[in-house]
Amino acid sequence: MRGPSSASGGFKTGLTAGLIREAKAAFEGVIRPTPLVYSTSFSALFGGDIYLKLENLQKTGSFKPRGAYNKIRSLSGEEKKRGVIAASSGNHAQGVAWAASFCGIKSTIVMPETAPITKRVATAGYGASVVSYGSSFDDSCARAIELAREKGLAFIHPFDDELVMAGQGTIGLEIIEALPGVSTVIVPVGGGGLISGIATVLKETRKSVKVIGVRARRKDGTATIADGIAIKKIGKKASFVIKKYVDDMVMVEEDSIAEAILKLLERKKLVVEGAGAVGLAALMEGKVKANGKTVIVLSGGNIDVTTLDRVIRTGLLKEGRVARLAVEIADVPGALAGLTSEIAGLKSNILHVNHMRDAVEVSVGMTKVELILEVEDDSHAKRIRKRLKQKGFETDGGA
DSSP: OOOOOOOOTTOOOOOOHHHHHHHHHHTTTTSOOOOEEEEHHHHHHHSSEEEEEEGGGSGGGBSHHHHHHHHHHTSOHHHHHHOEEEEOSSHHHHHHHHHHHHTTOOEEEEEOTTSOHHHHHHHHHTTOEEEEOSSSHHHHHHHHHHHHHHHTOEEOOSSSSHHHHHHHHHHHHHHHHHOTTOOEEEEEOSSSHHHHHHHHHHHHHOTTOEEEEEEEOOSTTOOOSOGGGOOSSOOHHHHHHHHHHOOEEEEEOHHHHHHHHHHHHHHHOOOOOHHHHHHHHHHHTTSSOOOSEEEEEEOBOOOOHHHHHHHHHHHHHHTTOEEEEEEEEESSTTHHHHHHHHHHHTTOEEEEEEEETTOTTSOTTEEEEEEEEEOSSHHHHHHHHHHHHHTTOEEEOOO
16 A cells, blocks of 8 residues: 655645635535444444445535535636536536536536436536537547637536535545544545545545545446546546545456445445445455545445446346356246246245247257346355256256
């Protein structure tokens, strides 16, 4: 684990704990503090005392309104009159749209054409004019900057802006106030604005607190379920702060993120998006060790319903809670009922069945049945296979 290092090259930012405290004072009656809850189950699972910072319960479902409001409230009267523009695939879009509407000014949001429909609709619902452009955040951001210049709009950067970072940093102040003895804070990292704000106020207030950043590993530029942090490059200002204050940065895998979403849903009844679940995934992979009072920042809960369905299935498979198998049975009346009866007798629920009477790879007089079963764990799946073989059923497939 690398320690904080002093950034070089003479580059500086205006981000300070004082600026973050000013933001928190301005939030009174506008941005509410989110709960910090202790998790008995995760504490027992990972050791130490695990706390969850529930930014998924913030306005618009993520931490983004903090930075957006802090930036927009600080604009000049003339800038507010002309309006603001931003680029985002989801959470920042909604945060800016909400903050602009709250301040009574117009907003335009440029979103990638690949952004989920639900997020585009939600952004428009907060009062923004939505423009679809490009296939990635980088495309949308470039277009938003062009429109800002053409129309004289104030560009609200999603992460690389001191006032935005200061707004996000109020999360760190809330953590210190609610848990003075905090020892480690685990933060999702995309463009770096969230961790920059949190790390600044923590390190300038409690130097002993370790700040760990977590990113999602992407293979060959493929999409990630942690789309909220799918930023190719950390911002220049954020990089300066990270080098100065962040103790370590780790990467987690897609399967672990899916499993973390499932665990939060099942054990804590919390709906958390992929980006928000990476901190828990880091503990699950052993990339971060729980140390004393450890806080995981759950940065958002805006997960698409179809994505959630896929994530749940992936998580169940990884945990060994779902088994897939193919079985050959006689092509006679009652054979399928006999198979399902044996499975029911072992307390397994059939989630899906595909009776393939036209399968050409099986012998004449036989038919193939593909099954997806709900099981307790891998050992339960093995008991089912063993029983079926004892009863004369030929099986293949893995858990």
